[in-house]
Amino acid sequence: MLGHQHSSLQLAHYAYLHVQLGIKTLDGARHDEAADYFTAALNRRDLSSKSNIHEIYEDLVVEYICPSEAEDVIRRAVWIELSNAPLCLLNTSTGLLCDRAAQLNSFKTTPEYKELLSSITKRSDLRMERIKEVVAMHFRCVLLSHRWEETEALLHDIQDKVMYELNGLGGIAWMDTCCIDKSNNVELEEPVNFMFVWYRHSTLTTIHLSDVPPSSQSGALASSVWNERGWAFQKFVAPKVVIFYQKDWSLYLDDRSPNHKRSPAIMKELEGATGIGAQALISFHPGMRGAREKLQWASRCVTTMQEDIMYSYL
Numbered sequence: 001m002l003g004h005q006h007s008s009l010q011l012a013h014y015a016y017l018h019v020q021l022g023i024k025t026l027d028g029a030r031h032d033e034a035a036d037y038f039t040a041a042l043n044r045r046d047l048s049s050k051s052n053i054h055e056i057y058e059d060l061v062v063e064y065i066c067p068s069e070a071e072d073v074i075r076r077a078v079w080i081e082l083s084n085a086p087l088c089l090l091n092t093s094t095g096l097l098c099d100r101a102a103q104l105n106s107f108k109t110t111p112e113y114k115e116l117l118s119s120i121t122k123r124s125d126l127r128m129e130r131i132k133e134v135v136a137m138h139f140r141c142v143l144l145s146h147r148w149e150e151t152e153a154l155l156h157d158i159q160d161k162v163m164y165e166l167n168g169l170g171g172i173a174w175m176d177t178c179c180i181d182k183s184n185n186v187e188l189e190e191p192v193n194f195m196f197v198w199y200r201h202s203t204l205t206t207i208h209l210s211d212v213p214p215s216s217q218s219g220a221l222a223s224s225v226w227n228e229r230g231w232a233f234q235k236f237v238a239p240k241v242v243i244f245y246q247k248d249w250s251l252y253l254d255d256r257s258p259n260h261k262r263s264p265a266i267m268k269e270l271e272g273a274t275g276i277g278a279q280a281l282i283s284f285h286p287g288m289r290g291a292r293e294k295l296q297w298a299s300r301c302v303t304t305m306q307e308d309i310m311y312s313y314l
Helices: 002-023 028-042 050-063 067-082 100-108 111-119 128-138 185-200 232-237 264-274 278-282 291-299 307-313
Strands: 089-091 096-098 142-146 204-208 242-245
Touching: 067 100, 067 111, 067 128, 089 100, 096 100, 100 111, 111 128, 142 185, 142 232, 185 232, 204 232, 232 278, 232 307, 264 278, 291 307
Parallel strands: 142 204, 204 242
Antiparallel strands: 089 096
């Protein structure tokens, strides 16, 4: 009887150490929780058999999730979110251009990420709705549409530099010229194919009218050369939220509404300037429907290269 009890105690002690080693990969709070759970189970009278100890161990393995597994789940959610965003984005906090890896690493340093990771202690905590919500909130991006003037900034002008310290490169923001390696044909093809998607998923698209002076009256937007640019079309119809700014970055018509697509005055002006119906301007959907009408819109546009007319409208 004593020998059997001694053997059972040895087995229990061995199993306890085994579980402790397994859950050492968890952070302190979860390790203590799991250890307490196992200790309480060992105090039960029916743990003299080998099968019950293994059942406790298996319960822990099934119930708890290690941080690396939680990180993988979050990382997958991040990559899905970033598939709808440009390859590089400007971090407005640091002023640095960030590729996908840098964007992920930046997210991992935030309190939101740490709180999310610490909240995932058990498999029942893997609620994808919550994870997607936190990820989508962090990776919200604002895109810019404007017309280059004298200087066209390129990637080598800003790479590894703090944007706020640069001089002589007016108008720098997210653009295909300064955030994409134009010497790389594969990377250059990305914005051509996905620009509409990027602008569609932007939280906000700001449109800078460099030829519209401050305090302009209604009609200035209609006469802006921005309306004539081929690539400008999708940068306006794709986003759900748009704000127009004048040359000095003051709001056009001093319209302080959160979305100029909801401004009847601005929509009426843009409709007359582009020939595009107001409903299409507000809620455009790509496709072959109305192809003749869309070709008429394209006929009014100008691009540097003739084939860009086709690319921008595809």
